[in-house]
Amino acid sequence: MHVQAVVAAALVVVTATAGCARLRPSAVVDRLKTGPPPLCMDHAVVVTGAWSGRVAVVFQRVYAVAKADLGSLRVEVVGVRATVADEHREEGFAVCRTADRAAITVFESRVLDLLRRPDSEIVMARAFAHLLAHLAIHPRPPVGDEARARAEAEADETGVFFFERAGYDCNRWENSGEYRRNVRIACNLAKQGERLHPPRRAEPSR
Numbered sequence: 001m002h003v004q005a006v007v008a009a010a011l012v013v014v015t016a017t018a019g020c021a022r023l024r025p026s027a028v029v030d031r032l033k034t035g036p037p038p039l040c041m042d043h044a045v046v047v048t049g050a051w052s053g054r055v056a057v058v059f060q061r062v063y064a065v066a067k068a069d070l071g072s073l074r075v076e077v078v079g080v081r082a083t084v085a086d087e088h089r090e091e092g093f094a095v096c097r098t099a100d101r102a103a104i105t106v107f108e109s110r111v112l113d114l115l116r117r118p119d120s121e122i123v124m125a126r127a128f129a130h131l132l133a134h135l136a137i138h139p140r141p142p143v144g145d146e147a148r149a150r151a152e153a154e155a156d157e158t159g160v161f162f163f164e165r166a167g168y169d170c171n172r173w174e175n176s177g178e179y180r181r182n183v184r185i186a187c188n189l190a191k192q193g194e195r196l197h198p199p200r201r202a203e204p205s206r
């Protein structure tokens with residue numbers, strides 16, 4: 001009886017349309033499989049929609065490559081919707097991490113905007129590659145402007161490698177008209193199967 005109630009709640013979320021007030025908190029939906037993903041945000045619920053499959057396909061393609069660098073960390077992509085007006089309005093993609101689990105959260109409104117663009121898959125793959133690189137190489141958030149800037153550059157450099165190895169053309173990492181030397185170098189290396197930063201979680205070969 002209880003299980004049926006949970007399934008019903010999940011279906012409500014799946015079929016919810018924008019503005020529907022009958023959303024259930026993420027805990028109800030996700031306990032079905034694995035327990036709730038960490039979100040690191042208040043006033044947001046997990047949502048799915050017709051777009052979920054398209055997001056999942058792109059995520060899985062990049063995640064399959066990044067996995068080797070992530071050790072035992074399990075990562076999932078989670079669509080979210082703000083439940084308080086204007087809360088999280090500016091946010092698109094973000095990461096929330098616990099010891100053995102992480103969620104890349106994607107705001108539904110951002111995804112819906114994105115999917116109208118012809119390059120939506122590239123933009124999503126780039127975001128996933130960048131965030132998975134952070135998870136692979138930065139166990140905790142950097143402190144200070146300099147460290148933060150370096151971490152961003154590193155996440156791009158490793159992200160470029162994931163992106164290229166997932167079958168995307170890393171020449172498309174930069175926006176048109178952009179020139180980023182570190183990205184070009186990382187891209188040239190990635191096309192030869194090489195990378196700027198060795199994987200930090202990899203075991204020594206002997």
Ligand SMILES: [Zn+2]
Nearest residue numbers: 130134152155
């Ligand atoms: Zn970053």
